[in-house]
Amino acid sequence: MDDLVEEMAHARLAWTAPAIRAWYDDDRLLRQLADGLADEAGRVDDEEFGASFRDDVGLHPGTSPLEWANRRIRLPDGGWSVAGIRFRALDVARPFVDIVATTAPPTDDGLAAVADAVLPYFGPFAPLCLRVEPPDPSAIDGRVDQHVVAGRVDELRRWPRAASYDAVALRPGEPGPLADRAAGIYAALPRGRDTWATPEDQESLAHCADEGLLFEVVVDDTSAGVVAAIRDDRHGMSGFGVEEICLDAAARGRGLAAGVVQRLVDALPAADGDVLWGTIHPDNQPSLRNALSVGRRVVGGYVWVTPSGLPGMPRH
Numbered sequence: 001m002d003d004l005v006e007e008m009a010h011a012r013l014a015w016t017a018p019a020i021r022a023w024y025d026d027d028r029l030l031r032q033l034a035d036g037l038a039d040e041a042g043r044v045d046d047e048e049f050g051a052s053f054r055d056d057v058g059l060h061p062g063t064s065p066l067e068w069a070n071r072r073i074r075l076p077d078g079g080w081s082v083a084g085i086r087f088r089a090l091d092v093a094r095p096f097v098d099i100v101a102t103t104a105p106p107t108d109d110g111l112a113a114v115a116d117a118v119l120p121y122f123g124p125f126a127p128l129c130l131r132v133e134p135p136d137p138s139a140i141d142g143r144v145d146q147h148v149v150a151g152r153v154d155e156l157r158r159w160p161r162a163a164s165y166d167a168v169a170l171r172p173g174e175p176g177p178l179a180d181r182a183a184g185i186y187a188a189l190p191r192g193r194d195t196w197a198t199p200e201d202q203e204s205l206a207h208c209a210d211e212g213l214l215f216e217v218v219v220d221d222t223s224a225g226v227v228a229a230i231r232d233d234r235h236g237m238s239g240f241g242v243e244e245i246c247l248d249a250a251a252r253g254r255g256l257a258a259g260v261v262q263r264l265v266d267a268l269p270a271a272d273g274d275v276l277w278g279t280i281h282p283d284n285q286p287s288l289r290n291a292l293s294v295g296r297r298v299v300g301g302y303v304w305v306t307p308s309g310l311p312g313m314p315r316h
Contacts (some may be wrong), residue, residue, distance in 0.1 A: 002038075002041065004041045004044065004072070004082075004264070005034045005038050005041045006030075006034060006035055007195070007223055008033075008034070008037045008040070008041055008082060008101040009030050009031075009033040009034040009037055010030065011101045011102060011103050012032070012033045012037065013033070014105060014135075014237065015101075015102075015106050015133060015134060016029070016033070016107060016135055016235075016236050017135040017136065017229075017298075017299040017300050018135070018302075019150075019297055019299050020150075020235070020236050020237060020265045020299050020300075022272060023152055023237070023273060023275070024236075027262045028273070029179060029247055032092070032164060032233060032236050032237065032238055033114065033236045035233060036233065036234050036235065036236065037100070037101060040070060040082065040084075040100045040101075041070075041082070041167065042315075043069055043070040043084065043216055044069065044070040044071065044072050045066060045069055045070075045071070045072075045081060046069045046070070047065040047066060047069065048065070049065075049068075049069055049070075049091070049234070050064070050065030050066055050067065050068035050069035051065035051068070053068045053069075053275075054067075054068045056090065057087055057090060057092060058092070058121060059065055060093045060124070060125075062134065063124070067085075067124070068084075068085060069084065070082055070084040070100065071082065071083060071084065071121055071304050073117055073118050073121060073239050074117070075103065075104060075113060075114065075117050076116075076117065077104075077113070079102070079103030079104060080102065080103055081099055081100075081101070081102035081103075081104065081114050081117065082099075082100040082101045082116050083097050083098060083099050083100060083102075083114075083118050083121075083122075084097070084098050084100065085097060085098075085125045085127065085191050086098045086131070087123050088210070088313065090159065090299050094128060094313060094314065095122075095125045095126060095128060095132070096126045096127050096128055096131050096278055096304070096313060097118060097119065097122050097127045097129075097130050098131050099111075099114060099118070099131065099132045099133075100128075102114055104107045106132070106134040106135060106136075106139070106140065107139075107140075108141045108155055110141065111130070111140070111305055112130060112307070113185055115305070115307040116132070116307075117131060118130075119307065119310075127310065128306070128310055128311050128312055128313050128314075129305060129306040129310055129311075129312050129313050130304070130305045130306075130307065131145070131302055131303070131304060131308070132302075132303050132305055133300055133301065133302055133303070134237075134300065134301070135299075135300055136300075137300065137302075137303050139300035140200055140303050142181040142303040142304050142305040142306065142308075143303065143304045143312075143313070143315075144282045144301050144302070144303055144304075145278045145281075145282075145301070145302040145303065145304055145313075146279040146280065146281060146282075146289060146302045147279065147281075147282060147298050147300075147301040148235055148277060148278075148279055148291075148298070148299055148300040148301050148302075149276075149277065149278055149279075149288070149291040149296045149297060149298055149299065150235075150237060150239075150276065150277035150296055150297065150299045151275060151277075151294070151295045151296035151297060152273065152274070152275050153239065153240075153265060153274050153275060153276055154239060154270070154271035154272075155263060155295060156265045156294060156295045156296070157266070158257075158263070159184070159262070159294055159295035161259075161262060162258035162259045162262055162293065162294065163255060163258075163259075164254070164255050164256045164257075164259030164260075165254065165258075165259040165262050165263070166259075167219055167220070167259060168217065168218070168256055168259035168260050168263055169217075169218040169219075169220055169263070170215035170216070170217060170218070170227065170260070170263045170264065170281050171215060171216045171218050172212070172214065172215060172216075173209075173214055173215060173216040173226070173300070174209070174214075175202045175205040175206040175208075175209050175214065175218060176201075176202050178205055178228075179199070179200070179201055179202035179205050179215060180215060181216070181223070181226055182199040182200060182205075182225075182226045182244055183199045183223075183245045184248075185199070185225060185226070185247070185248050185249075186198065186199040186246065188248075188249060197281075197284070199244070199246065199253070200228065200243050200244040204243060204244075205226075205228055205243070205244065207230055207243075208228035208229060208230045208243050208244075209228075209230075211230055211231060211269075212267075212269075213228055213229040213230060213240070213264075213267065213268070214226075214228045215228065215263075215264070215267070217247060217260055218255060219251055223248075224247055224248055224250070224251040224256070224262070225245070225247035225248055225251055226244050226245070226246055227242075227244060227245045227246075227260050227261075227263075227264050228242075228244040228245075229241060229242055229243055229264060229268065229276065230243050232277075234277070235277065235299070235300060237275045237277055237299075238271070238275070239268075239270065239273075239274035239275035239277060240268050240270070240272050240275070240276050240277070241276075241277055241278055242261075242264075242276065242277070242278035245260060245261070245264075245287075245308060247260070257286070257290040258290050258293050258294050261276075261290065261291070261294050262294055264276070265294075276296065277296075277299070278291070278296075279301075279302075
């Protein structure tokens with residue numbers, strides 16, 4: 001394990017939810033954290049990454065690539081933070097500093113020290129805020145951008161079956177038609193939800209299909225939506241991420257989503273310790289309730305933290 005990656009993985013332990021730490025022994029958890037941090041560690045002082053990122057964003061073309069690369073920044077107590085400039089959805093009007101890993105604790109005081117040390121390095125970008133990934137988003141003075149919810153597959157399979165379980169079936173589908181199906185469902189959502197609910201495209205669903213995890217949801221022999229997952233080891237966990245779950249208007253509000261997720265769990269080719277995880281926007285309370293109802297739990301999240309003097313990330 002590279003020295004920097006190893007240090008970052010050890011630092012992330014304090015930022016990892018107790019549930020995740022209980023699911024794995026320390027050696028396995030450190031390996032999984034390191035695997036998830038390897039790319040970010042490789043971007044520290046990486047001119048090639050910095051130049052490519054700068055060109056993709058199309059801002060400040062004359063700046064040094066190193067200003068766009070990740071940086072390891074020393075903290076006053078002798079610790080450090082690995083951080084980088086990012087843009088929400090590559091929107092140049094929404095820059096933020098991503099705190100990838102830090103020796104500071106996941107507390108308001110710890111983050112205040114991080115902000116004081118880190119922000120001067122990114123001043124030319126005029127960041128709106130920091131983004132952090134604490135083990136308990138509710139314990140940080142900030143605004144949750146996404147909850148991370150997860151449950152071990154073996155535990156989810158033992159969870160009581162939802163009332164809708166027998167009413168739901170999953171049928172393997174093709175990426176093209178199901179991408180169109182999902183797009184149509186999202187297009188029909190009430191205005192306002194499109195700021196946080198976007199459909200997966202054909203390419204994304206094709207990757208799920210390659211793993212045998214792209215399905216049409218069927219209720220009463222009628223197509224009712226799309227659900228898909230993919231192997232995606234992240235956040236210190238091994239397992240599968242929910243790539244898509246959407247039900248059409250006729251199927252929503254009937255408690256069917258819980259049965260859909262349980263059917264998906266049944267289909268996962270899971271190994272020991274694998275989880276089913278996903279991210280849920282805080283405004284999407286029905287999806288959060290559904291996740292909790294089938295045994296998944298909040299195990300972290302992305303939080304916008306706005307130090308004094310910064311404007312903060314817009315809600316939409």
